[in-house]
Amino acid sequence: MAGPLTAGTAAPALGEGAAPPRVLRHLARLGALLLKRAALLATLLALVFVTIELLPGDAATATSERGESAADVARRRALLGLDRPLPTRFWDWMSGLPTGDLGTSARGERVTDLISTAFPNTLLLGGIALLLTAVLSLALGCWAALRPGGRLDRAVSGTATAVLALPEFVVAVALVLVLSLWTGWLPAVTLTDADGNPASWTMLILPALALTVPQTGWNTRIVRAALADEARAPHVETALLDGLPPHRVLTHHVLPGALPTIAAGLATSTGMLLGGAVVVETIFNYPGVGAVLASAVTDRDTPVIAGVTALSGAVITGVLLAADLVRDAVAGGRR
Numbered sequence: 001m002a003g004p005l006t007a008g009t010a011a012p013a014l015g016e017g018a019a020p021p022r023v024l025r026h027l028a029r030l031g032a033l034l035l036k037r038a039a040l041l042a043t044l045l046a047l048v049f050v051t052i053e054l055l056p057g058d059a060a061t062a063t064s065e066r067g068e069s070a071a072d073v074a075r076r077r078a079l080l081g082l083d084r085p086l087p088t089r090f091w092d093w094m095s096g097l098p099t100g101d102l103g104t105s106a107r108g109e110r111v112t113d114l115i116s117t118a119f120p121n122t123l124l125l126g127g128i129a130l131l132l133t134a135v136l137s138l139a140l141g142c143w144a145a146l147r148p149g150g151r152l153d154r155a156v157s158g159t160a161t162a163v164l165a166l167p168e169f170v171v172a173v174a175l176v177l178v179l180s181l182w183t184g185w186l187p188a189v190t191l192t193d194a195d196g197n198p199a200s201w202t203m204l205i206l207p208a209l210a211l212t213v214p215q216t217g218w219n220t221r222i223v224r225a226a227l228a229d230e231a232r233a234p235h236v237e238t239a240l241l242d243g244l245p246p247h248r249v250l251t252h253h254v255l256p257g258a259l260p261t262i263a264a265g266l267a268t269s270t271g272m273l274l275g276g277a278v279v280v281e282t283i284f285n286y287p288g289v290g291a292v293l294a295s296a297v298t299d300r301d302t303p304v305i306a307g308v309t310a311l312s313g314a315v316i317t318g319v320l321l322a323a324d325l326v327r328d329a330v331a332g333g334r335r
Helices: 001-053 069-078 086-099 111-114 116-146 149-166 168-182 199-233 234-241 247-283 289-298 302-334
Strands: none
Touching: 001 086, 001 302, 086 302, 111 116, 111 289, 111 302, 116 149, 116 199, 116 247, 116 289, 116 302, 149 199, 168 247, 199 247, 234 247, 234 302, 247 289, 247 302, 289 302
């Protein structure tokens, strides 16, 4: 009896020993992805410095007052460090990034203080738009998938294609005309309170919708395509042959397998939402990074532009990593 008992106790030991290498491989892959995206962000920040350097003028001349002499501008240029080589300025700024030091603006303000209120407002707006996009695209894509090839499926796909081609500023202008000027239901501009935040939640609706509409069209097509691909899987066909209702097959067999593709599409939309927010915030006078960034470009204010880029890149990287975790979790569940 000793032989069978020995053989029976050896199998769990092998199973237990096999788990850590899989976890280590998973962590190594995530670490490699993080390093790759960090390198991509560093390259993007270097391009920001180079691009601002190539623009005519500099921060010293852009922020100079009328009547200032050339000597005054030269002193400001030296004070801002613009007389140093570009690689040195870039390295000094990057060395402070791990500690949260985003440098000083051309007007003498700490960049961290300058965007500490504006960036959370943009994240709030983008988060609402991302949530609405996820809910609407999932609902529309699943609704269309219940009748593949039918009239509803064609209508949803056609509308989604038309909507995703609309720029955010076109959607914003249309929303202002219909929901503000013609009906008076919602405010057309954003007023702020003493803390620099929107004075009322109703002022978030139009900017959020302007960001949501194009991304809903994009993600609805992704959801519909992902569901169509997963519907061809053998286990889905087996579930249909077993007589399960279509909605149960969709929610329990098709949708879980399509989640990695859907999550990747939503993660991609994060960057588009943050980019579109700059335009939308300007139209609705929303107190986000749009106004800060526009002012920084006018002032040739490299630290501010780089700071907004770094924070946006960090948010996008986090969302992309979350999408990778969803994909790995689904793949691990299938194994």
